[in-house]
Amino acid sequence: MQETGQTPPARPHTGRRRNEAAHQAILDAALHLLADSDGTPVTIDAIARTAGVGKQTVYRWWPSKGAVLLDALTDRADQDVPGPDTGTLRTDLRTFVATTFDAAQHSTTASALRTVAREAARDPHLAELMRTFTATRRTALRDLLSRGRERGELADDADLDLIVDQVYGVFWYRFLLGHAPLDTATAERLADSLVTGNTAD
Amino acid sequence: MQETGQTPPARPHTGRRRNEAAHQAILDAALHLLADSDGTPVTIDAIARTAGVGKQTVYRWWPSKGAVLLDALTDRADQDVPGPDTGTLRTDLRTFVATTFDAAQHSTTASALRTVAREAARDPHLAELMRTFTATRRTALRDLLSRGRERGELADDADLDLIVDQVYGVFWYRFLLGHAPLDTATAERLADSLVTGNTAD
Amino acid sequence: MQETGQTPPARPHTGRRRNEAAHQAILDAALHLLADSDGTPVTIDAIARTAGVGKQTVYRWWPSKGAVLLDALTDRADQDVPGPDTGTLRTDLRTFVATTFDAAQHSTTASALRTVAREAARDPHLAELMRTFTATRRTALRDLLSRGRERGELADDADLDLIVDQVYGVFWYRFLLGHAPLDTATAERLADSLVTGNTAD
Amino acid sequence: MQETGQTPPARPHTGRRRNEAAHQAILDAALHLLADSDGTPVTIDAIARTAGVGKQTVYRWWPSKGAVLLDALTDRADQDVPGPDTGTLRTDLRTFVATTFDAAQHSTTASALRTVAREAARDPHLAELMRTFTATRRTALRDLLSRGRERGELADDADLDLIVDQVYGVFWYRFLLGHAPLDTATAERLADSLVTGNTAD
DNA sequence: ATTTAATCGAGACGGTACGTCATGTCTTCGG
DNA sequence: CCGAAGACATGACGTACCGTCTCGATTAAAT
Numbered sequence: 001m002q003e004t005g006q007t008p009p010a011r012p013h014t015g016r017r018r019n020e021a022a023h024q025a026i027l028d029a030a031l032h033l034l035a036d037s038d039g040t041p042v043t044i045d046a047i048a049r050t051a052g053v054g055k056q057t058v059y060r061w062w063p064s065k066g067a068v069l070l071d072a073l074t075d076r077a078d079q080d081v082p083g084p085d086t087g088t089l090r091t092d093l094r095t096f097v098a099t100t101f102d103a104a105q106h107s108t109t110a111s112a113l114r115t116v117a118r119e120a121a122r123d124p125h126l127a128e129l130m131r132t133f134t135a136t137r138r139t140a141l142r143d144l145l146s147r148g149r150e151r152g153e154l155a156d157d158a159d160l161d162l163i164v165d166q167v168y169g170v171f172w173y174r175f176l177l178g179h180a181p182l183d184t185a186t187a188e189r190l191a192d193s194l195v196t197g198n199t200a201d
Numbered sequence: 202m203q204e205t206g207q208t209p210p211a212r213p214h215t216g217r218r219r220n221e222a223a224h225q226a227i228l229d230a231a232l233h234l235l236a237d238s239d240g241t242p243v244t245i246d247a248i249a250r251t252a253g254v255g256k257q258t259v260y261r262w263w264p265s266k267g268a269v270l271l272d273a274l275t276d277r278a279d280q281d282v283p284g285p286d287t288g289t290l291r292t293d294l295r296t297f298v299a300t301t302f303d304a305a306q307h308s309t310t311a312s313a314l315r316t317v318a319r320e321a322a323r324d325p326h327l328a329e330l331m332r333t334f335t336a337t338r339r340t341a342l343r344d345l346l347s348r349g350r351e352r353g354e355l356a357d358d359a360d361l362d363l364i365v366d367q368v369y370g371v372f373w374y375r376f377l378l379g380h381a382p383l384d385t386a387t388a389e390r391l392a393d394s395l396v397t398g399n400t401a402d
Numbered sequence: 403m404q405e406t407g408q409t410p411p412a413r414p415h416t417g418r419r420r421n422e423a424a425h426q427a428i429l430d431a432a433l434h435l436l437a438d439s440d441g442t443p444v445t446i447d448a449i450a451r452t453a454g455v456g457k458q459t460v461y462r463w464w465p466s467k468g469a470v471l472l473d474a475l476t477d478r479a480d481q482d483v484p485g486p487d488t489g490t491l492r493t494d495l496r497t498f499v500a501t502t503f504d505a506a507q508h509s510t511t512a513s514a515l516r517t518v519a520r521e522a523a524r525d526p527h528l529a530e531l532m533r534t535f536t537a538t539r540r541t542a543l544r545d546l547l548s549r550g551r552e553r554g555e556l557a558d559d560a561d562l563d564l565i566v567d568q569v570y571g572v573f574w575y576r577f578l579l580g581h582a583p584l585d586t587a588t589a590e591r592l593a594d595s596l597v598t599g600n601t602a603d
Numbered sequence: 604m605q606e607t608g609q610t611p612p613a614r615p616h617t618g619r620r621r622n623e624a625a626h627q628a629i630l631d632a633a634l635h636l637l638a639d640s641d642g643t644p645v646t647i648d649a650i651a652r653t654a655g656v657g658k659q660t661v662y663r664w665w666p667s668k669g670a671v672l673l674d675a676l677t678d679r680a681d682q683d684v685p686g687p688d689t690g691t692l693r694t695d696l697r698t699f700v701a702t703t704f705d706a707a708q709h710s711t712t713a714s715a716l717r718t719v720a721r722e723a724a725r726d727p728h729l730a731e732l733m734r735t736f737t738a739t740r741r742t743a744l745r746d747l748l749s750r751g752r753e754r755g756e757l758a759d760d761a762d763l764d765l766i767v768d769q770v771y772g773v774f775w776y777r778f779l780l781g782h783a784p785l786d787t788a789t790a791e792r793l794a795d796s797l798v799t800g801n802t803a804d
Numbered sequence: 805a806t807t808t809a810a811t812c813g814a815g816a817c818g819g820t821a822c823g824t825c826a827t828g829t830c831t832t833c834g835g
Numbered sequence: 836c837c838g839a840a841g842a843c844a845t846g847a848c849g850t851a852c853c854g855t856c857t858c859g860a861t862t863a864a865a866t
Contacts, residue, residue: 011812012861012862013811013812013813013860013861013862014811014812014861014862014863015809015810015811015812015861015862015863015864016808016809016810016811016861016862016863016864017810017811017862017863017864018810018811019811019812022811022812022813041323041852043851043852043853044852044853044854045851045852045853046852048813048814052813053812053813053814054811054812054813054814054815055813055814055815055853055854055855056811056812056813056814056815056854056855056856056857057811057812057813059854059855060811060812064854065853117322118322118323119322120322121318121319121321121322121323121377122242122319122322122323127378131378131380159387159390159394161381162371162381162387162390162391162394163394165370165371165374165375165381166367166370166371166391168370168374169366169367169369169370169371169372169373169374169375170363170366170367170370171370172370172373172374173366173369173370173373173374174366174370176322177328177332179332180362180363180366186360186363189360189363190363190367192398193360193363193364193367193395193398193399194394194398195398196397196398196399196400197393197394197395197396197397197398197399198394198397198398199397215832215833215834215839215840215841216831216832216833216839216840216841216842217830217831217832217833217840217841217842217843218831218832218833218841218842219842220831220842220843223842223843223844242821244820244821244822245821245822245823246820246821246822247821249844253844254843254844255843255844255845255846256822256823256824256844256845256846257823257824257825257842257843257844257845258842258843258844260823260824261842261843266822421837421838424837424838424839443725443826445825445826445827446826446827446828447825447826447827450839450840454839455838455839456838456839456840456841457827457828457829457839457840457841458828458829458830458831458838458839458840458841459837459838459839461828461829462837462838466828467827467828519724520724520725521724522724523720523721523723523724523725523779524644524721524724524725529780533780533782555802556801556802557801557802560796560801561789561792561796561801563783564773564783564789564792564793564796565796565801567772567773567776567777567783568769568772568773568793568796570772570776571768571769571771571772571773571774571775571776571777572765572768572769572772573772574772574775574776575768575771575772575775575776576768576772578724579730579734581734582764582765582768588762588765591762591765592765592769595761595762595765595766595797595800596796596800596801597800597801597802598800598802599796599797599798599799599800599801599802600757600758600761600762600766600797600798600800601756601757601758601798601799601800618813618814618815618816618857618858618859619814619815619816619817619856619857619858620815620816620857620858621816622816622817622857625816625817625818644847646846646847646848647847647848647849648846648847648848649847651818655818656817656818657816657817657818657819657820658818658819658848658849658850659816659817659818659819659849659850659851660816660817660818662849662850663816663817668848
């Protein structure tokens, strides 16, 4: 208890180079606030104060508040979404959807993701970032479907984008509203109905 | 929507009554601003100023900004969603989905609806109101599906709630992101795939 | 302690005739609030609520808030200020000043008077009322001095208005600032010095 | 007056320093509005807008509106009140009172001073500031009287505080009510009567 | 070894919107 | 028509964040 209670960060200056410790402190603070936030919007001031950082240091490295939030989220998230490839569409799709649903279920980042999504509704910049953030996963899913169609497991004229949007539509709809579960059973029912509904003949 | 059903006071209410002109002026102003709003959040000050009304008059009757916006939206909206009933599920569903998609396409309220949805992402109170607002339509769709299932057009164990969420999931997902169309062709493809995917084999 | 303001007044309506009970209730409420008020401005809403009366009933009978306050004050105050007349100026003046000072000392209306004076600083209407309210006392003092001058106890060219203002100037100055006492000893010193001056004899 | 003497922070103050231009702009605006104000209360919004400054910047540096006003007043006012010292009490007192009265007569700050006094009636914080503001002048007058008493021009038991209060009592009483002049003749009559009294001969 | 320059913490700045409060007027009802 | 209740337009209040800016201190790279 040597300091006055404000405890200045022990983090040292790094001079002209970017201070990686400050960088991490900001992401930590953002993630922490996002996780705790119960719908309350997270403010830049709060992030900076929590991180023990000047506001300018935040603005120096991120163009908008949303960028910080999303960065905080993706920093920890498993970025590579391989997309299962068992050779059978139904199995692949079941796995993919179940994994997607599951990630939102017990992860500590679920609350953070929800908050970021809500912020994105207001902040066009963040919305764009979200778009590219989700694009990876959408592409993985589309590829999975494409492989299935090539194997003849889907009709040639199946609207792959619509199938993708059904998966992610259901996902976000339930994730944000929380009116119905995103459990494995649901995932499998959804996957099955999508395969059956878009099968050739 | 504006009267939340709370019990009227036992005393028959002396005092000046609500000024219906002011009430309407506020809703008009809100709707007007929502429609014009290009992503910019609509402020209470602006609503009150446009309506020629004191801010307090707004706060007297609505608990949050979002409530005003949603009220403005629903005030004009056709509230009874009959749900087509032709005796054939595929036709009914096609019509329902196409109608839903279409409403969001060229209506002047589309912009307003988008704004309200964005506000709802931040305002828990408005989110709740949105939930009851959409419940009517969800129920209509569910009934439509239920009728189809009773006629044997869907499997007995079809997850009706999931189908509903597929329709509205796709709808909101595309409506808010705008990355893909919500045209009639899409509506029919979606309806068809849902029927096919959940048919008793 | 029977009227907590929550209970609807048992006072019956009197139809077209002015309701004297309401009138009194308003003055009571005003006086009560004035006495309790510790510098906080007394609001019309508060008076009306405390009196169990509609705001309009207040505005119907008094032109401004200040008028109510002053009326409340004078309603109880002893209006006739006889002005002592013993035949000796010094004695008369001592008595008058001591009485004036004393009234402000232990009366429950002291706090009320202070509040009204403060309100008068803002409200020109109330300021005018205060002027006529104090005029009576000023005149009584001036008459007292005039009688003394006619008896030769004051110089023929003595500025009676200035003497009056010295008395009331000191009174209000100390009454409102409270930096020095308004006790009998002070009153007598003031009276004496006005007659004799402060020169070493 | 603007620096209330509170201990400067031990840390040599990092962060941006107070913008002196904004500081002055606020005082300028306040003084300008006070002088123009014809009884109308001056609002913080108006001060901020006139100064081209955010409201928060005003609130950051002054605890209450009154503090700004008084600060604006004292910022320009001649703070050192030397108090004449001719060696003769009557002359000194005449000069002091006449100067005091005169200052309130044709100065452009008279209107401002009146407004501040009125505000002080409502705002306890400002009242306290006014007290310290006037203390300087009161002390100067008291010293002047004290010198006279030591020279034997006043009785040993003369109540100096009471004399001071008679001067300032008359001053404020007439200044605020405006029912009687504060001219040089009055000042000299007051000074004389305080020294000599109003007795014939 | 000395500049030079970018980063850091801190926090003041001009703004915009918020939600609350009091004012004095008005409208509706029951007596 | 009176009195209660209370809605109304107005406008000031003090607070919260925003994103920009300006400090003095720190420290690595360029001289």
